[in-house]
Amino acid sequence: MVTNLQIKFIKSLHLKKNRLEYGQYICEGAKIVQELISFKPEYIEIVYAADEWSLPITAKNIRLERVTCKDLEKMSQHATVPSVIALVNFPKKIPFQPVLQKFHLFLDQIADPGNLGTIIRTADWYGHKQLFLSPNCVDLYNSKVIQSAMGSHFRMECVEINFNDLVANHTFSSIYSTAMRGNDLNQLKDITGSLVIMGSESHGVSSELLTASDSKITIPSFGQTESLNVAVAAGIILHQFTTNT
């Protein structure tokens, strides 16, 4: 039996300040909880599930509590009540080591949770293991980020880091900023070891980071719209640099 106090606690984690205070967040839905169990079972505090949901037989040492659909509805942030909700601990903060991958993305002030989650999912698709986020991006443990990352955030080391601290401690072969009138993305010959900065939905890459970049790059356009959605732009850059450059 789940107590009202436990339900109240889960609900309190809908807010960022409480997630930060307790170092915990929630994951909703069978697909994401399945990925959590497969990739980061050690992060799980407890799984609340309806009778219809069954713990995968491979799962070990996971604390499972059966609850009613009504309880899940009270705990959930979603319009559709999930069959399972997991209470998850934040990963331990350890100094990061740059992972060896063809290039890195740096996300500057991404504000929309759906965009951040979708970028994490797409970066995972292209084999990235590490992603850099400016400290003023939307919270990584926001429910919509988790939802749109579709479990990819369990496989991605998302490092929240100030740009200056990053470049002071790690050397990139080149730093590219995505911008309106830059060099055509498709003309770049070798991006190995580089850092690619993508900017916020409303303002693009901040002027400070533009200045710190070696060059501006632009996705070639053939139409009349002024800009692309940032998650779509990230997908195009990941595809172009991974498979065509």
Place this chain on the structure above:
Amino acid sequence: MVTNLQIKFIKSLHLKKNRLEYGQYICEGAKIVQELISFKPEYIEIVYAADEWSLPITAKNIRLERVTCKDLEKMSQHATVPSVIALVNFPKKIPFQPVLQKFHLFLDQIADPGNLGTIIRTADWYGHKQLFLSPNCVDLYNSKVIQSAMGSHFRMECVEINFNDLVANHTFSSIYSTAMRGNDLNQLKDITGSLVIMGSESHGVSSELLTASDSKITIPSFGQTESLNVAVAAGIILHQFTTNT
């Protein structure tokens, strides 16, 4: 002065059945209304705006009604109250002519309005003028579709058409379906004159359309996530086929 009846009518257009009955929909926000005035002023029935919003000096014969922020709040579907809302007539239904463009997209049962709007915006970026939609996609005049298309839907002819009717009346050089285990997208040499089918978020391309396709194509993957967001996938395909194939 706007009457309560007018406000009630605008609000009634939040629902698809009323949009279909009256043949009208609403566009919210300065950016989208600006694009509407630039590209399809003849569709405008009336523009409701707060004093702070000014009609572009190039705009002619547009009926403008000044309203209070409170009125706009009542009319709006968005969390943030816009400075302007336009009441817009549906485009006239005329038999479509296939537009000459390198290839066409066919969207099969896209359910998420944000995804549909984002695909329209991205197709506009890559110079597409025409897009095919299966009749069971999310409504094109849904407020979230309009919002994420960012005005691109005024430049795009979105043709709602049954797949069988489309291929019975128009010959494509090839029909490709995006699917999990198909041919690598990057290996295709010439896609000129082809049709590319993208499927729904939850089920992918329907089996009927898969069978009707000449071949399945897949975006190469390097990671562990099972799938990409459909709007991101459309962006990657539009980029690859427009600039690398």
